[in-house]
Amino acid sequence: MSALQQTLPRLAPSSSPDAITVEHLWKAFHDDRRRATVVAISDVSITVPRGQFVCICGPSGCGKSTLIRILAGLEEETIGNIGIEQRQDASDRPPAMVFQEASLFPWLTVEENVIFPLKLQGVPIEECRQRARELLSLMQLQDFAQAFPYQLSGGMKQRASVARALIDRESNILLMDEPFGALDEQTRMELQQELLRVWERTGKTVVFITHSVEEALTLGDRVIVMSARPGEIAADIAVPFARPRDVLELRRLPEFGQMTFEIWKLLARYKADEERPAVDRTAIEPQPLPAKASPVSTETLETLARPPRSRKIIAWLGKFSPLTVLLLWEIVVKSGMADDRFFPAPSSILSIFWEELVHGPLLADTYATLARVLIGLLIGGVPAIALGLVLGLWSTAREIIAPIFTALYPVPKIATFPLLLMVFGLGEAPKYAVIAIVVFFLVFFNTLSGVRYAPKIYVDVAHNLGLSQFKLFRFVAFPAALPSIFTGVKLAIGTAFVVIAAVEFVGAKTGLGYAIWSSWQIFAVEKMYVNIIAISLSGYLSILLLDRLERLVMPWSGN
Structure with a gap:
């Protein structure tokens, strides 16, 4: 409620x-x-x-x-x-409502959509089906009980929506928000007559x-x-x-x-x-x-x-909630509940952090790791977006090419690093390449899904307006896929930091992963935590920056 x-x-x-x-x-x-x-x-x-x-x-x-x-x-x-x-x-559920948009769940059949409110109330399934059969017959949908919404016309979808709203007999009130507004005049009049008969x-x-x-x-x-x-x-x-x-x-x-x-x-x-x-x-x-x-x-x-001030306060507190974890960590260590040899107090880590930042290699190592992630992100992300857009719109190419990437995706990306070392040598190239591979798959599959499952009406409008393929990509497919693209990029960044740290353990002389490995070899636990926290902060700030970019690029999303 x-x-x-x-x-x-x-x-x-x-x-x-x-x-x-x-x-x-x-x-x-x-x-x-x-x-x-x-x-x-x-x-x-x-x-x-x-x-x-x-x-x-x-x-x-x-x-x-x-x-x-x-x-x-x-x-x-x-x-x-x-x-x-x-x-x-005597329950507190709100009145039943029929919406103006198509509101049937696409993953449920017509019958399953109609009985859904009763299932939530725990009504026995046989009673649900009996009541659904009665309403579907009344709405002249008895032959489509096992069909999915995509198989129905607009008028049939609205009939099913009305049936779903009417199936709850305990609801005395029915709210209807322009339910027939998008229908042709003949279908509209037919539904008006049926609604009057049901209401009576x-x-x-x-x-x-x-x-x-x-x-x-x-x-x-x-x-x-x-x-x-x-x-x-x-x-x-x-x-x-x-x-x-x-x-x-x-x-x-x-x-x-x-x-x-x-x-x-x-x-x-x-x-x-x-x-x-x-x-x-x-x-x-x-x-x-x-x-x-x-x-x-x-x-x-x-x-x-205006939204209450408490919402803004909560939003700000959410951004700094990791500090709460550090505070609790400090309390647990100081109280003797944790062994400070393996879990040093954040206060002692902070002093080492400052020392490493001012006089040590922390800044240089952070820069090296971030540069590798960013360059790998660009190398892998840009072609992934382009290919995802193309295959999302071109079904023939998708059926031929997409299975190749599906077969390659389960291969552990870190397992390709020795091969990349053989191909590119011991420089920065293999590190960029392994991050690019990680990024490519996550961004590609998210972009592909974003285009494929965007409302088809967008593409229909574009074709009706005579857009060329390039303009279709630029003005329709790309904006429609942007939410999924940003999701893929965020997932890719998180995974990229994990992979680059592992790569830097064995294949680098700089970077936060290398610093963690070096600290472990001399059992410098505080320094290990300093570099782990540096990776966490780098990833966290990267996601915050992406969130800000997402709001700027997609002002229509309302987020």
């Missing part, structure tokens, strides 16, 4: 006829990157009686989806009170978000119209059409067309004017709107929307 759900006031089923109450709700988002606060919802109050079908429509960006995400416990309100009717099983059978309370006025009037008992951002309630309109409804016949009614026109006219006014217009009552009869609360200042919203 989320922190928000823990604080929501709960309404017992018998205490109120309202399943959902929203009182003076404000929602603001703070963007640290732009140092700006955006108010998405402004002083919204709504009540939804039990069993009612309420549709909310409004222009893009008016806060419709934000409102329903708050009801689902996926966002926290900035100011205001939310009341959600208690589930029949279940009697659930439904909050349905849509951009379509026609859809809102077809489905809803009420249509709540929201203004442009910051979203406010522009009108709350009772839908007069009798139930049960036929979605096709409904559109023949003159009253349906007139109400559609009047609501669109209302939306157009709100979109065009900053002033709040009076509502034309010739065809629509808005219900009285709740009284507004006292205005909330911009400064108050900015303060509440």
